[in-house]
Amino acid sequence: MSSRRSSRSRQSGAARISDDQIADLVSKLQQLIPEIRNSRRRSDKVSASKVLQETCNYIRSLHREVDDLSDRLSELLDSTDSDSAQAAIIRSLLM
Amino acid sequence: MKERMPNSSALMKQEFLKKWIKGLQIYSSFKKEMTIFERKKAIKLSADVAIASTRNASTHWSRALMSDVSTDDANHAAKIVVAQISGRKVEKYSSSKGLMMTCSNKILRRSRVASRCRRTRGVGTSVKARSIARKVVKNRTRVLKSLVPGGQEMDGVCLIKETLDYIASLRVQVDVMRHLAAAAERLDPPQRSIL
Numbered sequence: 001m002s003s004r005r006s007s008r009s010r011q012s013g014a015a016r017i018s019d020d021q022i023a024d025l026v027s028k029l030q031q032l033i034p035e036i037r038n039s040r041r042r043s044d045k046v047s048a049s050k051v052l053q054e055t056c057n058y059i060r061s062l063h064r065e066v067d068d069l070s071d072r073l074s075e076l077l078d079s080t081d082s083d084s085a086q087a088a089i090i091r092s093l094l095m
Numbered sequence: 096m097k098e099r100m101p102n103s104s105a106l107m108k109q110e111f112l113k114k115w116i117k118g119l120q121i122y123s124s125f126k127k128e129m130t131i132f133e134r135k136k137a138i139k140l141s142a143d144v145a146i147a148s149t150r151n152a153s154t155h156w157s158r159a160l161m162s163d164v165s166t167d168d169a170n171h172a173a174k175i176v177v178a179q180i181s182g183r184k185v186e187k188y189s190s191s192k193g194l195m196m197t198c199s200n201k202i203l204r205r206s207r208v209a210s211r212c213r214r215t216r217g218v219g220t221s222v223k224a225r226s227i228a229r230k231v232v233k234n235r236t237r238v239l240k241s242l243v244p245g246g247q248e249m250d251g252v253c254l255i256k257e258t259l260d261y262i263a264s265l266r267v268q269v270d271v272m273r274h275l276a277a278a279a280e281r282l283d284p285p286q287r288s289i290l
Contacts, residue, residue, distance in 0.1 A: 021252065022252060022255075025252065025255040025256060025259065026255065028259055029255060029258065029259060032259065032262050032263070033262075047228075048232050049228065049231045049232050049235055052232060052235035052236060052238075052239055053235055055239060055258060055262075056235065056238050056239050056242055058262065059239075059242045059243070059258075059261070059262065059265070060242065062262070062265040062266065062269055063242075063265075065269050065273075066139065066142065066143075066265070066268060066269060066272065067139065069269070069272040069273060069276050070135045070136075070138045070139040070142065070272070071135055072276045072280075073135075073138050073272065073275065073276050073279065074131050074132075074134040074135035074137075074138055075131060076276065076279045076280060
């Protein structure tokens, strides 16, 4: 990877971002998104628009999951006499 | 930005869980009896505040999230939760005090790096195709900004860094919540009490 821009990036006071930094971040993003990680064949051929799209989809699905889980948990934690069961679960998760 | 080590994920989960439970306890002390809907909101909000606080206000998204929750005047309990869990008074989120302030919009231009790769196939991409590609990236970037808390204040590299951190945090949140729900379901097979 060329670092020819890195000297320029130190000149201005503001943080000039190098190509490498951006490529690095995008590749990290690619690795986090299951869709891209599993389906990609050549690492540098994924377009920015695809990365962005899959990122948005992934975040949305995570949001949905948090919402669903909150629903499930609110039903489960409903009955007041499950206090001891809750305590047991919580303790076992913390150890 | 703190680099996230694999073995710190377990610590993060523990921290999240403790803070989440603390938030729920605060809610319960406010309201003994809650409807399912109220409880769901309490669970979700406590979880969001808890995961945001694991970043210790070091990221834009976590600051924005905390600020959104605590400046919601309708929700008094939520404000207490935020104050207790973050351990400090949460100010209205403004990007002017950001750590990663001056990010340029280079991501849009850099996206051409990707389309440049495609050019090696022989036929050069037309000017029109490139401008369409830029529009697509611009639109999708806008969507991403709407999904990440505080995203509207971010630009370019900031947005990617914050997105990375946000996604990693969301995964921790989902992971812990999923385990708790599964464990609770095993211990407490659905015999729902009638409200």
